[in-house]
Amino acid sequence: MSARRDTPPPAVAPQPPVDEGPKITRTDCDRCGTQVAGIDGRYACGVCGWVNHWSEGHRPLPTAEADVDCPGRPGAAAQRDR
Numbered sequence: 809m810s811a812r813r814d815t816p817p818p819a820v821a822p823q824p825p826v827d828e829g830p831k832i833t834r835t836d837c838d839r840c841g842t843q844v845a846g847i848d849g850r851y852a853c854g855v856c857g858w859v860n861h862w863s864e865g866h867r868p869l870p871t872a873e874a875d876v877d878c879p880g881r882p883g884a885a886a887q888r889d890r
């Protein structure tokens with residue numbers, strides 16, 4: 809019995825779309841034209857200081873409650889008041 813070398817490689821199954829979290833996106837600065845990278849459509853230009861409006865982001869911003877330092881969140885006060 810010999811190993812067959814003409815076996816095609818296993819087909820890669822198409823992956824279902826997965827929410828992978830924040831994405832790095834790029835655009836041209838509205839003020840100076842420099843290509844800037846941002847996260848989910850939110851940009852700040854390091855050359856001229858331009859920032860786009862938060863509402864232009866591709867997904868909603870996290871709420872205050874999602875912040876690990878949010879007052880009232882369990883454990884937040886204990887870490888800060890030392």
Ligand SMILES: [Zn+2]
Pocket residue numbers: 837838839840841842853854855856857858
């Ligand atoms: Zn700029």
